[in-house]
Amino acid sequence: MTSHIALQGLSDPELLRRQALIGGKWVDAESGARIEVTDPATGAVLGTVPDVSAGQTGQAIAAAEAAFAQWRRTSPAERAKLLMAWHDLMIAATEDLAMILTLEQGKPLAEARGEIAYGASFIKWFAEEARRVEGGIIPAPMTDRRILATKEPVGVSAIITPWNFPNAMITRKVGPALAAGCTVVVKPSEFTPYSALALGVLAERAGIPAGVINIVTGMPAEIGAELTSSPVVRKLSFTGSTRVGSILMGQCAPTVKRLSLELGGNAPFIVFDDADLDAAVEGAIASKFRNGGQTCVCSNRILVQAGIHDAFVERLAERVSSMKVGSGMAADSDIGPMINGAAIDKINAHVQDALDHGASIAARAETPEGQYAAPMVLTGATGDMLLASEETFGPVAPVFRFDTEEEALLLANGTPFGLAAYFFTQDMQRAWRVGEALEFGMVGLNTGAVSMVESPFGGVKQSGLGREGARTGIDEYLETKAFHMAGL
Numbered sequence: 001m002t003s004h005i006a007l008q009g010l011s012d013p014e015l016l017r018r019q020a021l022i023g024g025k026w027v028d029a030e031s032g033a034r035i036e037v038t039d040p041a042t043g044a045v046l047g048t049v050p051d052v053s054a055g056q057t058g059q060a061i062a063a064a065e066a067a068f069a070q071w072r073r074t075s076p077a078e079r080a081k082l083l084m085a086w087h088d089l090m091i092a093a094t095e096d097l098a099m100i101l102t103l104e105q106g107k108p109l110a111e112a113r114g115e116i117a118y119g120a121s122f123i124k125w126f127a128e129e130a131r132r133v134e135g136g137i138i139p140a141p142m143t144d145r146r147i148l149a150t151k152e153p154v155g156v157s158a159i160i161t162p163w164n165f166p167n168a169m170i171t172r173k174v175g176p177a178l179a180a181g182c183t184v185v186v187k188p189s190e191f192t193p194y195s196a197l198a199l200g201v202l203a204e205r206a207g208i209p210a211g212v213i214n215i216v217t218g219m220p221a222e223i224g225a226e227l228t229s230s231p232v233v234r235k236l237s238f239t240g241s242t243r244v245g246s247i248l249m250g251q252c253a254p255t256v257k258r259l260s261l262e263l264g265g266n267a268p269f270i271v272f273d274d275a276d277l278d279a280a281v282e283g284a285i286a287s288k289f290r291n292g293g294q295t296c297v298c299s300n301r302i303l304v305q306a307g308i309h310d311a312f313v314e315r316l317a318e319r320v321s322s323m324k325v326g327s328g329m330a331a332d333s334d335i336g337p338m339i340n341g342a343a344i345d346k347i348n349a350h351v352q353d354a355l356d357h358g359a360s361i362a363a364r365a366e367t368p369e370g371q372y373a374a375p376m377v378l379t380g381a382t383g384d385m386l387l388a389s390e391e392t393f394g395p396v397a398p399v400f401r402f403d404t405e406e407e408a409l410l411l412a413n414g415t416p417f418g419l420a421a422y423f424f425t426q427d428m429q430r431a432w433r434v435g436e437a438l439e440f441g442m443v444g445l446n447t448g449a450v451s452m453v454e455s456p457f458g459g460v461k462q463s464g465l466g467r468e469g470a471r472t473g474i475d476e477y478l479e480t481k482a483f484h485m486a487g488l
């Protein structure tokens with residue numbers, strides 16, 4: 001089968017796999033059904049992958065269950081060694097992995113390289129953490145007893161990942177799962193399966209045993225229903241929208257699975273009068289336009305205090321109007337295509353609704369025809385606009401004006417979501433006060449970037465459950481067993 005990706009010249013064409021991975025075997029769908037994967041920059045079909053059925057998903061679950069029996073008994077040092085080998089192969093394959101990622105997802109190649117480094121960092125981190133899973137001894141109320149708290153892997157884990165970070169959202173989940181001794185069935189987004197399959201190839205080369213990582217490609221409803229209903233699957237980790245997360249949560253209820261959910265955000269980005277203007281503009285660019293605005297932690301509402309409002313808007317507008325929009329494969333692109341037509345429709349609807357409600361366009365970058373959204377700064381944004389209550393998930397920066405700190409906090413917290421928030425001030429008392437008052441899982445003071453392996457990633461309210469990355473990320477894949485030894 002020919003493929004546009006192969007024509008682009010991967011140095012290791014074997015990384016481009018077009019089959020699902022079940023129990024160590026690369027397989028097609030039993031029905032022969034396949035789905036197309038397209039390049040969002042051109043609309044060209046990159047190739048196809050199997051549309052795996054519920055039955056085959058069941059086979060992947062059975063393979064993960066069989067592998068779990070052995071994998072859970074490997075030593076932490078052995079798991080760490082295999083994970084480090086996987087990490088090293090990822091780093092060595094950065095250029096190819098980044099090219100695959102850009103072609104199927106659209107983000108500029110430089111950002112894709114950054115995602116591969118970010119993705120690999122989770123594998124390295126959890127390779128290290130594998131050897132630090134410790135239990136404890138609890139003083140018992142009687143003298144002839146000892147109580148041990150031991151840690152055990154949760155079991156077979158279902159990993160459902162999104163299209164916006166096709167590499168790193170897999171590694172942030174699979175890294176800790178494998179380190180803890182769990183085995184996984186990964187269902188990557190149907191828009192970006194090639195990045196996932198390439199990770200599968202590298203895992204196999206690293207020596208990770210058959211069945212420990214299974215990857216099922218295809219449409220989400222059928223595969224998701226099988227993963228969530230299976231009593232063998234003991235854990236679901238999902239990154240995606242709150243709407244889908246809550247459906248999955250409901251589907252997991254009958255079998256009472258452990259859940260990690262990284263869901264939608266509606267991040268406020270607050271600029272106080274006393275902010276460092278340069279730093280605030282840089283922070284806004286970093287947090288708003290990462291991945292073309294298609295990131296759950298991207299700022300969605302830019303709240304600017306009246307005294308600095310006009311200066312901030314002027315500087316932001318200058319930066320945004322000179323942004324380069326184009327194919328992620330072009331060296332000078334700052335913003336690539338959006339993932340699909342539905343994304344463009346939503347962005348356009350938000351912009352039109354804002355304009356209908358009195359907003360104005362302060363800046364708009366030149367944008368080519370095709371599946372692109374124009375980077376834009378809107379002023380005069382207000383709470384009755386769609387973009388105040390929903391994630392736009394695109395390169396549109398709406399600026400809301402506020403007068404007092406109290407007003408800013410009411411606006412910022414006035415959302416059912418609570419993933420990330422950012423604020424800029426040079427007043428240290430305000431820094432503590434506002435940082436503590438923001439109802440979000442992640443808060444950036446004088447920075448627009450909070451995503452890094454060392455830091456716990458996750459949200460409160462309808463933004464999800466659990467934390468990924470960091471020291472605690474492995475806990476999501478561990479159970480505590482109370483082991484009572486009596487008659488001593």
Ligand SMILES: O=CCCCC(=O)O
Nearest residue numbers: 164165295296297451
């Ligand atoms: O949309 C959510 C992906 C999270 C990417 C990150 O880790 O910042």
